[in-house]
Amino acid sequence: MRLPQKNRTIEEAVAHIGDGASIMVGGFGVPGTPFNLIAELVRQGQKNLTIIKNDANEAGMGIDHLLANGQVRKLIVTHLGLNAHAIELMNRGVIEVEFCAQGILAERIRAGGAGLAGFISDIGIGTELAEGKQMVTVDGSDYVLETALRTDAALIHAERCDGFGNLCFAKTARNFNPLMAMAADCVIVQSRNCLPIGDIDPDSIHTPGPFVDHVVALDQLHKEYAIVRR
Amino acid sequence: MVARAARAIEPGMLVNLGIGLPTRVVNFLPTGMEVGLHTENGLVGVGPTMDYDHADCDLIDAGGAYISALPGGAFIDSAMSFAIVRSGRLDLTMLGAFEVAQNGDLANWKIPGKFSPGVGGGIELAQKAAHVMVLTTHTDRKGNPKLLERCTLPLTAIGSVERIFTDMAVVDVTPQGFVLRELAEGISVAEVKSATGAPLMIPDGDIPTF
Numbered sequence: 357m358r359l360p361q362k363n364r365t366i367e368e369a370v371a372h373i374g375d376g377a378s379i380m381v382g383g384f385g386v387p388g389t390p391f392n393l394i395a396e397l398v399r400q401g402q403k404n405l406t407i408i409k410n411d412a413n414e415a416g417m418g419i420d421h422l423l424a425n426g427q428v429r430k431l432i433v434t435h436l437g438l439n440a441h442a443i444e445l446m447n448r449g450v451i452e453v454e455f456c457a458q459g460i461l462a463e464r465i466r467a468g469g470a471g472l473a474g475f476i477s478d479i480g481i482g483t484e485l486a487e488g489k490q491m492v493t494v495d496g497s498d499y500v501l502e503t504a505l506r507t508d509a510a511l512i513h514a515e516r517c518d519g520f521g522n523l524c525f526a527k528t529a530r531n532f533n534p535l536m537a538m539a540a541d542c543v544i545v546q547s548r549n550c551l552p553i554g555d556i557d558p559d560s561i562h563t564p565g566p567f568v569d570h571v572v573a574l575d576q577l578h579k580e581y582a583i584v585r586r
Numbered sequence: 587m588v589a590r591a592a593r594a595i596e597p598g599m600l601v602n603l604g605i606g607l608p609t610r611v612v613n614f615l616p617t618g619m620e621v622g623l624h625t626e627n628g629l630v631g632v633g634p635t636m637d638y639d640h641a642d643c644d645l646i647d648a649g650g651a652y653i654s655a656l657p658g659g660a661f662i663d664s665a666m667s668f669a670i671v672r673s674g675r676l677d678l679t680m681l682g683a684f685e686v687a688q689n690g691d692l693a694n695w696k697i698p699g700k701f702s703p704g705v706g707g708g709i710e711l712a713q714k715a716a717h718v719m720v721l722t723t724h725t726d727r728k729g730n731p732k733l734l735e736r737c738t739l740p741l742t743a744i745g746s747v748e749r750i751f752t753d754m755a756v757v758d759v760t761p762q763g764f765v766l767r768e769l770a771e772g773i774s775v776a777e778v779k780s781a782t783g784a785p786l787m788i789p790d791g792d793i794p795t796f
Binding site for chain 2: 384387388410411433434435436437443446447453455456458460461463465466478479480482483484485515525526527528529530531532533534535562581582583584585
């Protein structure tokens with residue numbers, strides 16, 4: 357027996373995403389953002405997308421190309437502070453933006469990936485961020501119900517992978533990637549270090565292959581995956 | 587003020603320094619101090635800031651600054667990072683502010699219709715860290731006070747701020763309201779009072795300067 361190979365070209369992999377899709381995109385700032393997959397999504401031009409990501413990168417980078425190209429209907433993010441263009445589009449009503457507390461976003465995605473419908477938490481009670489959420493009382497204390505998130509697709513950047521889709525992340529490029537890699541129906545991974553199956557120490561794998569659908573081996577990372585001099 | 591805020595960090599603490607001014611506190615910590623810095627994007631054991639020539643593009647803090655990791659540091663995913671926060675493992679967080687109220691309410695994520703950068707991790711940090719301190723200018727760019735009787739902007743957290751470090755003063759939030767603890771060098775009690783948008787109690791005796 358041997359484990360199945362999932363290697364695809366970037367064009368094949370991203371073509372699994374259709375118009376109107378919901379897509380989780382890994383990364384926090386530059387680290388862990390799958391810039392190559394995003395660029396291919398821009399090239400293919402799928403429309404009316406809902407994007408779930410920690411942030412919208414910076415103006416002129418990553419997610420911002422999808423915004424500039426008019427492909428995004430809605431963003432679910434924790435923070436837009438580094439992308440003035442995204443804030444402007446939000447203020448003009450061109451895109452819908454839903455803000456979620458960062459750890460709650462992570463946990464909603466984790467729940468979605470773990471086959472759970474949601475969880476309860478006391479974060480944000482009494483603030484605008486808890487408004488409209490269902491309340492739950494446990495042992496006399498109030499909580500809000502946080503629903504799980506799942507999407508049609510997830511775009512993931514891994515430092516190393518193999519053809520089965522076993523993944524290792526680097527440093528602070530891990531962030532949302534291993535969570536999102538569990539929470540979508542079609543999980544697409546980019547990596548410039550795609551190794552033969554069996555070459556990654558099984559004890560060092562962060563995300564195991566069964567969660568991954570398509571593996572894209574890159575010759576090189578997109579030029580935006582670099583130091584940003586501000 | 588950043589140097590003064592750094593003195594609030596005690597050996598052995600696990601600390602998160604928020605985006606903006608608080609991030610700069612790291613550069614004022616004594617070399618060799620035993621302290622764990624948590625950055626919510628995924629590292630416990632933040633080391634000194636790195637210049638562009640020595641930066642690693644996979645290693646940033648939550649504000650996007652290039653950092654290093656101390657020996658023994660651990661990289662974690664975003665769920666693990668906030669498990670640390672929500673489960674009460676953080677001894678202290680220092681956050682920026684648009685407004686702080688005399689009851690400890692904090693507003694720092696949204697100015698409706700103008701600038702809404704988002705909550706990021708601030709809401710969980712402010713609600714769950716054992717101690718919450720704010721590092722901010724005493725007034726906004728137009729000179730309006732940021733320390734108020736009541737916040738006017740959407741809240742980040744309710745009643746959580748204990749102490750505020752500003753360019754003018756160190757102010758504590760007490761059950762009776764704001765209390766002046768220290769003055770920045772060259773600043774008078776009257777100046778702080780007039781720049782504060784709520785009653786400011788002045789303890790008897792000399793007010794130390796920083």
